[in-house]
Amino acid sequence: MPAMRALLVVNPKATTTSERGRDVLVRALRTEFDLTVQHTKRRGHGTALAREAAETSVDVVVTLGGDGTVNEVVNGLMAGPSLEERPALAVVPGGSTNVFARALGLPKGWAEGTSVILEALHAGRHRTIGLGRADDRYFTFCAGLGLDASVVRRVEQARLRGRTSTPGLYLRSAVNQYFLGVDRRHPAITLERPGEPAEASLATVIIQNTAPWTYLGDRAINPNPEASFDLGLDVMALRELHLPSTARTVSQIFSRRPDPRGRQVVRLHDVDEFTLLATRPQPFQLDGDYLGEREKVRFTSVPGALRVIC
Structure with missing residues (x-):
């Protein structure tokens, strides 16, 4: 039987790997696969590489990088016409947080x-997961419009200045953004979904395709703890960002059994589709990557989208 064909997509800037480690990984994979190795050279390159793999009948695409690399590859794989014809995805964690890999139950180390x-692979083990879609782009674990996306933007700017991505950097960025960078008095976002009343005057919206939403070091952060790859999308939105109510919601999210509630909290579970509209441009992120500002985004759940080796 011919060896399975695999493509390894490597982000050479991956935070937690070295050239020596990548060589060890390549040798290990070549014992099982007819392996091609490609390094990403620019933003979006992983999508192009995975799309080509989907079009040329590669069996498995393996990523070595962080959540941004995974997101790019997933968007390329979804160019495949059907679940059965798309290559399976295997994720080797190489970023600073690796939310998607950890949500699948994979170890932190590459x-x-x-x-x-x-x-x-030896056991023939895989699972099929659903994805989220924001307009024409897929995401694996989270999206956000408003405050959380503005924090992602601030962290990316700090990293471009040479700062290392750490839990402390995210915490400082969140605090600074909340106090210095957010219009807390004029909520701009409305959530609309078919057949339901609109939820207006929302200050920030978090969307999850699985739990957790993210990690702070080893600690899972879970605004929507019931979110699952096997269900639709979960949403948590805040109507206001006044200090007392926001502090209460944050403490609920960080508790041992997170279940944020209150007059300022909007929660939706297992939603198939909805649209976010904003009266002014809002920061937007998918899977922890800042994608600019948007005034309208349509979200849909895509069940049974991808086979994942785990």
Whole structure:
């Protein structure tokens, strides 16, 4: 039987890997696959590489990088015409947070993650997951319009200045953005969904395709703890960003059993589709990547979208 064909997409700037580690990974994968290795050279390159793999009958696409690399590759794989014809995805964690890999139950380290993937291939083990879609772009675990996206923007700007991505950087960025960078008095966002009353005057909106939303170091952060790859999208929105109510919601999210509630909180579970409209441009992020400002985004759940080796 001919070896399975695989493409390894490497982000050479991945935070937690070295050239030596990448060489070890390549040798391990070549024991199982007819392997091609490609390094991403610019933003969006992972999408092009994965799209070509989907078009040329590659069996598995393996990513070595962070959540941004995974997102790009997933968008390329979804160019495949059907679930059965799309290459399966295998994720080796190499970024600073690796939310998607950890949500799948994979170990944090790339070496341990590689072992799990090779084990799963020998056992024929995989799972099929749903994705979220924002307009024409897919996401694996989260999206946001408003405050959380503006924090992502601030962190990306700090990293461009040479700062290292750490939990402390995210915390400082969130605090600075809340006090210095947000119009807390004039909520701009409205959520509309078919057959339901609109939810107006929302200050910020978080969308999850799985739980957790993110990690702060080893701690899972879970605004919507019931979110799942096997269901539709979950939403948590805040009507206001006044300090007392926001502090209360944050403490609820960080609790051992997160279940944020209150007059300022809007929660939706297992939603198929909805649209966010804003009266002024709002920061927008998908899977932890800042994508500019938007005044309108349509979200849909895409069930049974992708096979994942895990």
